Amino acid sequence: xxxxxxxxxxxxxxxxxxxxxxxxxxxxxxxxxxxxxxxxxxxxxxxxxxxxxxxxxxxxxxxxxxxxxxxxxxxxxxxxxxxxxxxxxxxxxxxxxxxxxxxxxxxxxxxxxxxxxxxxxxxxxxxxxxxxxxxxxxxxxxxxxxxxxxxxxxxxxxxxxxxxxxxxxxxxxxxxxxxxxxxxxxxxxxxxxxxxxxxxxxxxxxxxxxxxxxxxx
Numbered sequence: 001x002x003x004x005x006x007x008x009x010x011x012x013x014x015x016x017x018x019x020x021x022x023x024x025x026x027x028x029x030x031x032x033x034x035x036x037x038x039x040x041x042x043x044x045x046x047x048x049x050x051x052x053x054x055x056x057x058x059x060x061x062x063x064x065x066x067x068x069x070x071x072x073x074x075x076x077x078x079x080x081x082x083x084x085x086x087x088x089x090x091x092x093x094x095x096x097x098x099x100x101x102x103x104x105x106x107x108x109x110x111x112x113x114x115x116x117x118x119x120x121x122x123x124x125x126x127x128x129x130x131x132x133x134x135x136x137x138x139x140x141x142x143x144x145x146x147x148x149x150x151x152x153x154x155x156x157x158x159x160x161x162x163x164x165x166x167x168x169x170x171x172x173x174x175x176x177x178x179x180x181x182x183x184x185x186x187x188x189x190x191x192x193x194x195x196x197x198x199x200x201x202x203x204x205x206x207x208x209x210x211x212x213x214x215x216x217x
Contacts, residue, residue, distance in 0.1 A: 010127045010195055014078055015085065017123030022054070022089025024120055027113035029053065029090075030097050031106045034172030036117070037157040037164075037179070038134060044167025054091030058083060064133040071140030076130020083133060110174045114181055121182065122189020 046053040061083040
């Protein structure tokens with residue numbers, strides 16, 4: 001029974017985290033003050049294609065997942081669910097939340113989006129069902145090339161931000177604050193949502209700032 005209870009909790013955390021991630025990303029879109037690096041690209045592609053940003057997120061996630069094949073990465077339940085759930089949750093939230101007008105509301109949405117994104121990251125990673133497609137790409141490139149995760153992450157995120165901005169994605173103070181705050185926030189929520197191990201102790205998900213474990217849509 002205890003094992004079933006832990007599994008139920010992990011599954012709940014997985015899908016709650018994915019849904020919250022999509023919703024929090026939608027709040028950042030509505031703030032108009034800047035998006036997470038990958039969503040800058042998704043928004044730019046959405047502007048060019050006429051697709052919803054959630055649909056683009058799903059398509060890009062699937063394409064990135066295909067890049068795992070030569071990197072010999074193995075997806076988990078969380079990886080596949082990431083591709084399917086976050087975009088739907090993001091589009092659903094965008095349909096419910098209108099554009100923000102006025103600086104107080106826009107800043108409030110930005111702050112809420114970043115904090116909730118950190119909570120979503122903690123929920124998802126602590127569930128331990130596998131990394132998101134973009135994180136798997138980063139860690140796979142690290143293993144295949146020997147280049148540090150930090151450098152791989154920096155190059156990838158700079159590339160997606162620059163490309164997304166050129167396509168019309170929103171870069172702003174929210175993008176900068178997200179980059180600074182998401183690591184510490186994720187670390188806090190990883191500890192909050194750690195699932196107890198079978199022995200009754202708490203599962204240590206990370207002991208320092210999570211490197212390469214930050215969920216990206």
